[in-house]
Amino acid sequence: MTFGKAIRSEWLLADDLIFLNHGSFGACPRSVLAVQRDWQDIMERDPVRFLVRELPQRLDEAREKLATFVGSRPEDLVFVQNATDGANAVLRSLLPTFKPGDELLTASHAYRAVRQTMVYVAGLSGAKVVDADVPFPILDAGEVTEAIARAISPKTVLAVIDHITSPTGVVFPIEQIIALFKERGIPVLVDGAHAPGQVDLELDTLGADYYVGNCHKWLYAPKGAALLWVDKKHQPKIHPTVISHFLDGGYQTEFAWTGTLDPTAYLSIPAGIAFHQKLAASGSREYMRNMLLDARREITAALGVPLAAPEEMLANLCTIPLPNNPDASDKAVQRLHDLLFDEYHIQVPAMNANGKLHVRASSQVYNDRSDFEALKAALVELASAGRIPRADR
Numbered sequence: 001m002t003f004g005k006a007i008r009s010e011w012l013l014a015d016d017l018i019f020l021n022h023g024s025f026g027a028c029p030r031s032v033l034a035v036q037r038d039w040q041d042i043m044e045r046d047p048v049r050f051l052v053r054e055l056p057q058r059l060d061e062a063r064e065k066l067a068t069f070v071g072s073r074p075e076d077l078v079f080v081q082n083a084t085d086g087a088n089a090v091l092r093s094l095l096p097t098f099k100p101g102d103e104l105l106t107a108s109h110a111y112r113a114v115r116q117t118m119v120y121v122a123g124l125s126g127a128k129v130v131d132a133d134v135p136f137p138i139l140d141a142g143e144v145t146e147a148i149a150r151a152i153s154p155k156t157v158l159a160v161i162d163h164i165t166s167p168t169g170v171v172f173p174i175e176q177i178i179a180l181f182k183e184r185g186i187p188v189l190v191d192g193a194h195a196p197g198q199v200d201l202e203l204d205t206l207g208a209d210y211y212v213g214n215c216h217k218w219l220y221a222p223k224g225a226a227l228l229w230v231d232k233k234h235q236p237k238i239h240p241t242v243i244s245h246f247l248d249g250g251y252q253t254e255f256a257w258t259g260t261l262d263p264t265a266y267l268s269i270p271a272g273i274a275f276h277q278k279l280a281a282s283g284s285r286e287y288m289r290n291m292l293l294d295a296r297r298e299i300t301a302a303l304g305v306p307l308a309a310p311e312e313m314l315a316n317l318c319t320i321p322l323p324n325n326p327d328a329s330d331k332a333v334q335r336l337h338d339l340l341f342d343e344y345h346i347q348v349p350a351m352n353a354n355g356k357l358h359v360r361a362s363s364q365v366y367n368d369r370s371d372f373e374a375l376k377a378a379l380v381e382l383a384s385a386g387r388i389p390r391a392d393r
């Protein structure tokens with residue numbers, strides 16, 4: 001199988017777009033969308049029969065396939081709409097257990113929406129959010145575990161830790177981090193929004209208490225397809241974000257119905273997995289990672305900036321600093337994105353990583369070197385013209 005432009009027509013991506021942002025929302029292949037549309041057609045022939053009678057079995061079948069892929073028992077896994085939904089289900093379910101003075105620990109590379117959910121439950125319970133100060137640029141995985149270990153206190157009651165970070169695109173040493181908390185008896189919610197399809201998962205043996213992951217990013221599922229894994233011992237106290245008919249009916253029963261929604265994204269996850277496996281058998285993972293590492297070397301050399309993370313900590317994402325290490329503000333982040341999109345047709349996110357402005361590139365099978373070369377040329381041109389946005393204007 002040939003990757004790059006040869007395979008790009010498997011997606012609906014616009015021809016004139018340089019798409020280096022698979023990470024934010026994924027991009028669903030045409031063949032998986034076709035499977036989803038088939039499910040929608042089947043559903044609409046008799047919505048009542050489908051949603052009431054057929055759906056439970058169809059969800060079970062999809063869940064079993066996903067469970068095999070992520071190394072989980074099917075009974076520990078439920079579908080949620082997205083990682084934010086899964087994290088909300090866990091944090092809001094645990095809210096009544098938090099007391100004033102308790103500490104909810106996360107790391108400085110955390111995703112804002114999930115951190116905001118922590119802020120919300122902390123605000124309602126009198127707990128507080130503590131951020132472990134993980135550096136970026138980062139030299140090695142030890143810097144992550146050391147920073148997190150330093151932030152643990154006798155008041156820590158829950159840790160929420162990313163598997164692959166959003167602003168910095170690094171793969172955290174999640175087994176070692178979980179071990180840090182386990183030896184202190186502190187439960188861990190892993191935010192694996194970027195993990196399924198990007199790194200191998202064995203959820204049964206990972207040791208987390210709770211794990212959320214998206215299927216619509218790196219597993220090629222349609223949007224609105226994500227998983228929540230909960231350790232058996234915690235399942236009775238975890239409820240969906242949306243409470244519906246089956247309150248206290250049991251973990252699987254409650255999550256299987258959260259009001260009327262289109263369940264076809266969940267049902268199309270097996271098609272995403274099959275697509276992923278077909279590509280992987282042809283070397284997609286090596287293709288994406290090698291292209292990313294080469295591009296990162298070339299772009300950072302052209303800009304005269306450091307490599308911000310060691311290669312061992314990268315999969316299909318990388319975050320690149322900018323010349324003179326400019327401060328980030330929401331406005332600067334937006335302006336840099338808009339400049340790259342409006343003037344160069346490059347869809348790539350600007351990021352605030354530990355207060356500094358960066359860009360984060362994703363590598364996918366539909367990309368080739370020319371996409372990254374375009375990014376390099378654009379950044380060099382903007383930097384030499386002094387047009388990299390500044391936080392103060």
Ligand SMILES: Cc1ncc(COP(=O)(O)O)c(C=O)c1O
Binds near residue numbers: 084110114214
């Ligand atoms: C680490 C992390 N957590 C959570 C999310 C939220 O994902 P979603 O919007 O699918 O809920 C993202 C999205 O990029 C993420 O990077």
